[in-house]
Structures are given as C-alpha cells and as structure tokens.
Amino acid sequence: MNKRVVVTGLGAVTPIGNNVETYWKNLLAGVCGIDFIKSFPSDDLPSKVAGELKDFDPVALGLDLPYVRKQDRFTVIATLAAEEALRMTGLKSAKEGEEGGNIDPFRLGVYMGSGVGGFFQQYNESVKLYTVGAKMVAPTFITKMIANIAGGNIAIRNNACGPNLTVVAACATSTNSIGEAFRAIRHGYADAIVAGGSEAPLIPLGVAAFANARALSRATDPNYASLPFNANRAGFVMSEGAGAVVLEEYEHAKARGANILGEMVGYGHTCDAYHVAAPNPTGETQAEAIRQCLKEANYTSDDVLHINAHGTGTALNDPSETRSFKLALGDDAYKAHINSTKSMTGHLLGAAGAIEAIATILAVKEGIVPPTIHLDAPDPECDLDYTPNVAKKVDLTLGISNSLGFGGHNACIAFRKI
Numbered sequence: 001m002n003k004r005v006v007v008t009g010l011g012a013v014t015p016i017g018n019n020v021e022t023y024w025k026n027l028l029a030g031v032c033g034i035d036f037i038k039s040f041p042s043d044d045l046p047s048k049v050a051g052e053l054k055d056f057d058p059v060a061l062g063l064d065l066p067y068v069r070k071q072d073r074f075t076v077i078a079t080l081a082a083e084e085a086l087r088m089t090g091l092k093s094a095k096e097g098e099e100g101g102n103i104d105p106f107r108l109g110v111y112m113g114s115g116v117g118g119f120f121q122q123y124n125e126s127v128k129l130y131t132v133g134a135k136m137v138a139p140t141f142i143t144k145m146i147a148n149i150a151g152g153n154i155a156i157r158n159n160a161c162g163p164n165l166t167v168v169a170a171c172a173t174s175t176n177s178i179g180e181a182f183r184a185i186r187h188g189y190a191d192a193i194v195a196g197g198s199e200a201p202l203i204p205l206g207v208a209a210f211a212n213a214r215a216l217s218r219a220t221d222p223n224y225a226s227l228p229f230n231a232n233r234a235g236f237v238m239s240e241g242a243g244a245v246v247l248e249e250y251e252h253a254k255a256r257g258a259n260i261l262g263e264m265v266g267y268g269h270t271c272d273a274y275h276v277a278a279p280n281p282t283g284e285t286q287a288e289a290i291r292q293c294l295k296e297a298n299y300t301s302d303d304v305l306h307i308n309a310h311g312t313g314t315a316l317n318d319p320s321e322t323r324s325f326k327l328a329l330g331d332d333a334y335k336a337h338i339n340s341t342k343s344m345t346g347h348l349l350g351a352a353g354a355i356e357a358i359a360t361i362l363a364v365k366e367g368i369v370p371p372t373i374h375l376d377a378p379d380p381e382c383d384l385d386y387t388p389n390v391a392k393k394v395d396l397t398l399g400i401s402n403s404l405g406f407g408g409h410n411a412c413i414a415f416r417k418i
Contacts, residue, residue, distance in 0.1 A: 002187070002217040003185060003186050003187070003250065003251070004084055004186075004249070004250035004251075005186050005248070005249065005250065005264045006247070006248055006249075006250050006258075006260045006261075006262065006263050006264070006332050006418060007234050007245055007246065007247060007248075007260070007261040007262045007264060007361055007415065008088070008089040008091075008192070008246050008247075008253050008259065008260060008261065009084075009085035009086055009087070009089035009091075009194070009245070009248070009252060009260065009261075010084070010085050010088060010245060010257045010358050010361065011056065011080070011082055011083065011084030011085030011086075011088070011196075011242075011243065011244040011245075012081055012084070012241070012242070012243050012339075012354075012355055012358055013053065013056075013077045013080050013241050013242045013243075013245075014033065014051075014053075014243070014345055014348070015033030015034065015051035015053060015239050015240070015241060015345050015346060016031050016032075016054075016344055016345055018053065018054075018055070018056060018061060019061075019084055019318075019415040020084065020088075020096075020358060023355070024358075024359070024362050025215040027341055027344060027370040027391075028368060028370055029391075030344065030370075030371050030373045030390070030391070031344060032222070032223050032226075032343075032344055032373060032374075033042075033051050033054070033344055033345055033346065034049055034223070034225050034226055034237050034239075035049065035050075035052065035222045036049055036222055037049065037052065037202070037207070038052060039052055039202060040203070040204055041204075042204075045204065045207050045208055045211060046208070046211035046212065046216070046218055047207055047210075047216040047217060047218050047237075048220075049217065049222045049237055050202050050207065050237060050238050050239060050240075051238070051240065051241070051345055051346030051347075051348070052202060052239070052240060053077070053239055053240060053241065055122050056327075056374075058076050058077075058080060058366055060095070061080055061163070062083065062302070063076065063080065066272045067079075070144070071079040071149075071153065072117075072118035072119075072120050072121045072144045072145060072149075072200065073120050073200035073240070074114055074117060074118060074120075074199060074242075075118070075144070075150040075153055075198070077166060077200060077241060077242040078112055078114075078150035078151075078153075078154065078197075078198030078244075079150070079153060079355075081198065081243055081244040082110070082112065082154045082158075082194045082196070082242075082244040083154075083157070083158070084244070085196075085221050085246045086158060086194055087245060088259075089192070089246045089248070089258060090102070090256070091103050091108065091158040091246070091248075092261075093105040093158060093160055093161070094159070095159050101191060102256050103191055103252075104191065105159050105160065105162070106162050107162050107190050107191035107192070107346070108156045108159075108161070108162045108190065108191065108192050108193070109160060109163040109164055109165075109184065109189075109193035109194075110151045110158075110164045110165075110193065110194050111163075111165045111166075111167065111177045111178070111181040111184075111193055111195040112150045112154055112177065112194070112195070112196055112197065112244070113147070113151075113166055113167035113173040113174050113196070113197040113198075114147045114150060114152035114166070114173065114198050114199055114208075114350045114351075115168060115170050115171065115173050115199055115201075115349045115350030116199060116350065116404070117145055117146060117147030117149075117168075118144050118146065118147075118149070118202075118332070119144035119200060119201050119203055119206055120200060120203060120291075121138075121141055121144045122145055123194075123205050125137050125138060125141045125145075126236070131187050134142040137238060141321055147166055147346060150166075150198050151165070151166050152164070158194075158219055160189045160194070160351050162189075162191075163412065164178060165177070165189055167180065167197075168235050168350070169350075169405050169409040169411070170349070170350065170406040170407055170409055171310070171312075171347070171350065171352055171353070171403030171404060171405035171406065171409075172269070172353060172409040172411040173197045173349075173350035173353065173405065174195075174196045174243060174351055174352065174353035174354035174357070175353030175354075175356075175357065175401060175402075175407070175411035175412070175413055176199025176269060176353070176403075176411045177195045177197055177265035177268075177353075177354070178193075178195045178196065178245055178353065178354065178357055178413055179265075179268075179411055179413050180195075181195035181247050182247055182264050182267050182413070183267065183328045185247055185248070186304075187197070189349075190249075191248065191249050191252045192246060192247065192248040192249070192253075193246070193247050194244050194245070194246045194293055195244065195245055195246075195247060195354075196243045196244035196245055196351070196354035197242065197243065197348075197350045197352075197353060198241075198242035198243075198350070198351050199239075199240055199241065199242070199349045199350045199352075200240045201238060201240060201349055202238065202239075202378065204238045206238065206248035207238065211410060213277070214235070215236060215277075216235045216237065216238060217233075217234050217235035217237050217313065217375060218234065218235065219234065219237075223369070223373055225237050226316060226342055226343050226346050226347075226374075227338035227374055227375075228309070228311035228312065228313040228342055228343050228372055228375075228386070229309075229311060229313075229314045229322075229372060229375060229378060229379055229382040229386045230313065230376070230377050230378065230379065231377045231378065231380070232372065232377050233314065233315065233317075233379070234313075234344070235320065236314055236346070236347040237313075237315050237342075237346035237347060238346060238347055238349070239345055239346030239348045239349075240348065240351075241345070241348045241351050241355060242348075242351050242354070242355075243348075243351055243353075243354025243355035243356075243357065243358055244354060245283075245305050245354065245357055245358065245361070247264060247294065250263070256325070259331075260418055261361055261362075261365055262364055262365055262415045262416065262417060263415065263416050263417075263418040264413065264414070264415055265296065265297040265298070265398075265414050265415065265416050266292075266294060266295070266296035266400070266412075266413045266414030267292075267293055267296065267411075267412070268288070268289040268290060268291065268292025268294075268295075268296070268411070269289050269292070269295035269406040269409070269411040269412070270285050270288045270289040270292070270410045271285065271359070271407070271408045271410065272285045272286070272408030272410065273408055274408050275408065276406060276407060278409075279316055279317055279320045279321070279404055279408070280314050280320065280408070281316070281319075281320050282320070282323065283323030283324035283325075283326075283327055284324070284327060285408070285410060286320065286321065286324035286402075286404060286410045287323075287324040287325075287328040288328075288410075289402075289410040290317035290324060290325070290328035290400065290402065290410060290412045291297050291328050291413070293400055293412035293413060294328065294329075294400070294414065296414070297398060297414035297416070299398060299414075303397045303398045304337070304395060304396050304397045304398070305329075305332070305335075305336045305337065305362065305396070305397075305400070306336070306337045306338075306339075306363050306364060306369055306394070306396045306398070306399040306400070307325065307334065307336050307338040307339075307399075307400050307401075307402060308338075308339060308340075308341060308357075308359055308360045308363070308399070308400070308401040308402065309321055309325075309338050309339065309340045309386075309402055310342075310352075310402050310403050310404045311339070311341075311342050311343070311372070311386075312340075312342060312347055313342065315337035318379060318381075318382050319379065319381040319382060321402070321404070322381060322382045322384060325338070333384055333386075334385070335394070337369045337385060337387060337392065337394050338372075338384055338385055338386050338387065339369055339371060339386060340372045340386065341356055341359050341370055341372075342356065343373045343374060343375070344370075344373055353401065353411065353413075354404065356401045356403070357401045357413060359401075360400065360401040360413075361379075361397040361399070361415050362418065363396060363399055364396045364397075364398070364399040364415055364417055365417065367394060367396055368391055368392065368393050368394070369387050369391060369392045369394055369396070371387050371388070371389050371390050371391050371392070372386045372387055372388055372392050373389055374387035375389055376388075376389070378389040396417075397416065398414060398415070399414065399415050400413065400414045401413050401415075
C-alpha cells in the first residue's frame with residue numbers, strides 16, 4: 001500500500017530573498033532579482049546580467065565561519081536552505097547518547113542535487129595547476145567540488161543516516177530530487193527526506209560558456225532581461241541559489257503534531273531522447289511527464305490547476321512547453337493558471353526546480369498565483385494564461401511544477417492542499 005507524503009518544511013536562498021518568507025513575499029510583489037553582475041568584472045563577457053544573491057552573509061544567516069571556509073559556495077547555500085527547512089519541521093535526529101530526537105536517524109534522508117557542483121573549486125584549482133603547478137592544488141579540492149558533497153555535509157550536520165541520493169539532471173535536477181524522495185517515502189524507505197538542489201554557477205567561465213552557446217540573454221536592462229513567454233525574449237538569465245523541501249510520511253508527521261503545508265501527490269519524468277540542448281519541438285515527450293504526474297495526482301477537469309512552468313525565456317523552450325501543456329491537458333490548458341517565477345529569479349539551473357516547487361506549494365496553500373512579470377508583449381504561440389504582471393488570487397486545488405533540462409530531461413511534480 002502506498003503511503004501518503006506531506007510537506008513539513010521549506011528552505012530557500014534566492015536572488016529575491018535569503019529565506020522562504022522573504023522569497024515568497026517578493027514573488028507576490030513582482031520583485032525582480034536580476035541586476036548587473038557585481039561579484040566579478042564582466043566587461044569582456046557577452047552577458048553582463050545575472051541573478052546574484054543579495055546581502056548574503058552565511059555567518060549572519062546561521063552558519064559557523066570555519067564550516068563556511070571549508071566549503072564551495074554551492075554547499076554553503078545548500079546547507080542554509082536545508083537547515084531552514086529542517087528547522088521549520090521540528091524534526092531532530094538525535095545522536096547516540098543525546099535526548100530529544102523524534103525520528104530514527106536511519107529513517108531521515110537527504111536528496112540534494114546540483115547540476116554542476118563545486119564550480120568555484122573546479123575553476124580555482126585548475127588555475128593553480130596551470131599557473132603554479134600540481135603541488136599547489138588543494139588537498140580538499142575533491143571534497144569541495146564533487147556534486148554529492150552538499151548532501152553529504154547536510155547529512156553529517158543533521159545526523160541523517162538514511163537514504164542519501166544526489167541527482168544530476170541539469171535544470172531538472174531538483175525536481176527529480178524531490179520526485180525521487182517522494183517515491184522513497186511513498187514506498188516505505190524513509191520517514192522524512194530533505195530534498196532539493198543548489199547551484200553556484202556565477203563565475204566568468206560559467207557565464208562565458210552559456211553565453212557563447214547563445215543560451216543567455218544579452219540584455220542591457222536587467223529589469224527587462226528574463227522574459228518568459230514574451231515575444232521579446234532573447235535567452236535566459238543565469239542565477240545562483242538553493243531550495244529545499246522536507247517531505248514526510250503523513251502518519252509520522254501527524255503523530256508528532258507537525259505543521260503540514262501540503263501533500264505531494266504526483267511525479268512524472270521522461271527523456272526527449274532528441275538533442276543535448278534543444279527541447280523536442282513537438283512537446284510530446286515533455287507532455288508525457290506531465291500526464292504521468294497528473295494521473296498519479298488524480299487530476300480531473302474539476303480541479304483548479306496551477307502550473308509553475310519551466311518558462312526560461314528562450315526562443316525554443318517557451319513555445320514547445322506551451323505545446324506540451326496543450327497536449328497533456330487538452331482544452332483544460334486554457335483554464336490553467338500558469339506562471340514563470342524565472343521572470344523574477346532568473347534561472348537557478350539545478351536549484352530552479354526546488355525554489356519553484358516551494359512557490360507551487362505556497363501558491364496552492366495560500367490561494368494566490370505569483371505573476372510572470374514584464375509580460376507586456378505575449379508571444380502569439382504562447383497563448384495560455386501566464387498570469388501577466390500581477391499576482392492573482394485563485395482558490396487552487398492542485399499545483400504542478402515543471403522542469404526541463406539539457407540532455408532532454410523532463411520532470412513534473414504535483415501538490416494538493418490538505
């Protein structure tokens with residue numbers, strides 16, 4: 001018998017807020033987190049805008065300085081998001097001899113993914129190797145760089161001895177992380193899992209590579225750079241950040257009196273098997289992931305549906321994603337309340353799905369859909385309701401979050417009120 005899976009904790013570090021409360025408030029207000037790059041010179045880069053973290057001090061946000069100094073940036077922001085989410089839950093895995101635990105350590109897991117991992121370390125240690133020689137490469141390079149180390153450190157800090165999985169699926173990474181955690185709890189392998197993703201890709205090498213691949217916006221106005229479903233769109237805006245969702249088995253959560261934020265009810269994922277970077281233009285393979293998710297969520301036409309779209313603002317993504325919604329939903333696509341929060345946050349790559357899952361959970365819980373800002377010139381091919389410019393109050397019954405990644409990875413997750 002499948003177990004019910006609920007959400008009991010959320011954590012976020014984003015370009016529009018370093019915690020969930022600020023992030024959600026700014027989403028509803030339509031705050032744009034994109035600006036000119038300030039953390040390094042960008043004069044010779046094709047793209048000069050990004051979604052950097054603002055007023056970001058990990059020590060002031062609760063981490064000890066020695067820990068911060070020993071980690072790559074992606075691990076630091078992953079830890080902050082995960083521990084905000086775990087604090088919200090009230091879960092504690094007690095070590096041997098400690099008191100106050102309310103979950104078996106072997107039943108608490110961590111599924112924290114990253115599309116790139118320790119990009120800062122990869123770059124900095126490569127520079128050392130080629131400028132001063134092998135003897136100067138840091139002995140901690142590997143344990144700072146590998147993509148699974150964020151999840152490993154979160155487990156160490158929180159005595160999470162249960163299943164620990166690192167998903168690497170480009171921009172679908174953290175949606176897959178949450179989906180796989182859902183299945184692990186649903187089938188009895190854990191009582192709670194902190195799941196999500198983290199990305200810190202904002203270094204000159206990362207910006208240059210994505211820009212030269214003609215994926216990034218080269219806009220000169222940061223407030224008009226990330227333009228999902230807009231006829232004037234010209235590429236995505238790269239951002240940094242992390243998101244975490246704590247999923248918990250319903251009876252376990254109820255027994256300890258947890259504050260339940262919603263119920264996770266569906267997950268689907270497929271592969272385009274088409275191209276390393278371009279989505280399948282028919283939208284059919286993406287639609288199948290959505291169909292799988294909606295079927296497991298017991299979707300009917302009576303549902304009031306919200307969709308947090310992948311919505312990158314690239315020429316290829318937005319029309320094909322629109323087609324996928326129509327293929328999966330038929331005429332119901334025209335009454336769905338859709339948005340792209342990337343219009344405000346930019347694209348957090350492997351962390352995008354996690355912060356968008358948080359937005360979806362809160363949209364369903366609070367009955368309000370954040371806007372797609374700067375949607376002043378809708379693309380005629382993107383003719384659905386993308387909640388232009390202003391948040392909309394709607395009594396939602398179901399929310400899905402959609403993610404697509406290089407390599408053809410498609411993932412979709414669903415949440416209901418409880």
